[in-house]
Amino acid sequence: MLPSATFEVVSALEERRLLFPGLLIQAGAEAAYPDSSLVAHLVGYVGELTETERAQRRFATIRLGGLLGKGGLERQYDDSLPGRGRASALSR
Secondary structure, X not given: OEEEEOHHHHHHHHHOHXXXXXXXXXXXXXXXXXXXXXXXXXXXXXXXXXXXXXXXXXXXXXXOOOEEEEEHHHHHOHHHOOOEEXXXXXXO
């Protein structure tokens, strides 16, 4: 796994995809907060949507495995805090 791959790295891998059988390039969300250790308890955290949460109407439009705020400000403002995309290169 190569988290936070740059655009250049992802592009190079895409161009040579046939050379890497089983390569999976997957976009995900990532957030970075300055001085996060000082405010972690306030900021909260995100996690993957579970099947139990998916049954709730509020989360009906989020696909299984999608990220949502689980605690703190991340949860309070989940609807208005979109994640920023990042690419991860995975090899199976």
